[in-house]
């Protein structure tokens with residue numbers, strides 16, 4: 001069976017809480033039955049046996065948290081059996097012993113039945129949950145309800161009405177409403193996955209596969225906010241229009257892809273490159289000084305110029321590099337890088353220019 005996809009830690013806490021409560025209930029029942037003047041064999045066996053089992057399950061859960069779903073299911077099966085035994089036994093006793101009323105002798109376990117159904121709906125996947133809920137209802141609720149319907153004076157008593165509500169409408173509500181909640185939870189999970197997918201798409205440039213401008217701007221803002229040295233390099237392919245015009249757009253696309261992946265491959269650690277527009281890219285270089293930044297730019301320039309993309313004979317790019325300065329905004333730092341890039345273009349391209357500080 002597939003484990004439900006809910007937050008693991010929360011589920012473990014909930015199961016531990018449920019087991020502890022059940023243990024407390026079973027221990028109290030054990031003490032009460034031992035102290036009672038009349039000892040029925042079942043009262044002396046079921047509560048201590050359940051207590052021992054739940055102690056074992058709590059120990060197992062603390063040692064092997066990853067077993068949580070299996071442990072919860074064992075607890076559920078034990079719970080069904082522990083609730084079914086008194087239901088049948090006390091009903092038979094009340095029916096067969098004149099003067100004995102079921103509402104007087106049945107232990108106060110009807111609310112536990114509703115809790116059991118809720119846990120079933122949470123921990124058992126798909127249709128099996130409904131099947132088990134129906135089985136639990138037949139094993140636990142049916143004998144009590146049948147007895148009450150056949151003994152109207154018991155049914156109309158306060159305890160009788162309480163049992164009727166718990167084993168009737170309250171149980172049905174749990175079985176009907178929880179799958180609705182489960183469906184909504186599934187929908188929320190699907191939406192979250194879809195959102196992650198959309199975000200991933202927004203963060204990648206579809207043609208080159210490097211970071212999108214959106215993510216690039218976000219990283220640049222983070223660098224502006226951080227109190228650490230960093231620099232940016234704006235690069236623009238030289239005479240790219242001519243490449244498109246001569247060899248066609250598909251070749252131009254291949255050049256962009258080759259340049260992007262080549263540059264990305266040369267960057268290290270936290271350094272990153274984003275496609276800024278058409279044939280323009282922006283590299284962000286954290287933890288660098290001015291001369292280190294120029295070295296990175298020079299490395300990129302040489303790599304592009306040294307790796308022609310067939311059939312294009314020569315691919316080169318111009319670079320404008322600037323350090324991020326105190327008080328810079330996105331606009332001011334980009335403007336400085338742009339001006340430096342413009343100077344590199346003016347001087348014939350295939351060169352790196354540092355921004356005037």
Ligand SMILES: Nc1nc2c(ncn2[C@@H]2O[C@H](COP(=O)(O)OP(=O)(O)OP(=O)(O)O)[C@@H](O)[C@H]2O)c(=O)[nH]1
Nearest residue numbers: 236237238239240241242244249250252253278279
């Ligand atoms: N193949 C291809 N071409 C693109 C893409 N985006 C923009 N371009 C082209 O890039 C060219 C940019 O031309 P320009 O701005 O004149 O730049 P340039 O020819 O490189 O000139 P300089 O920058 O001055 O060297 C245009 O022809 C655009 O159509 C793209 O995704 N794929």
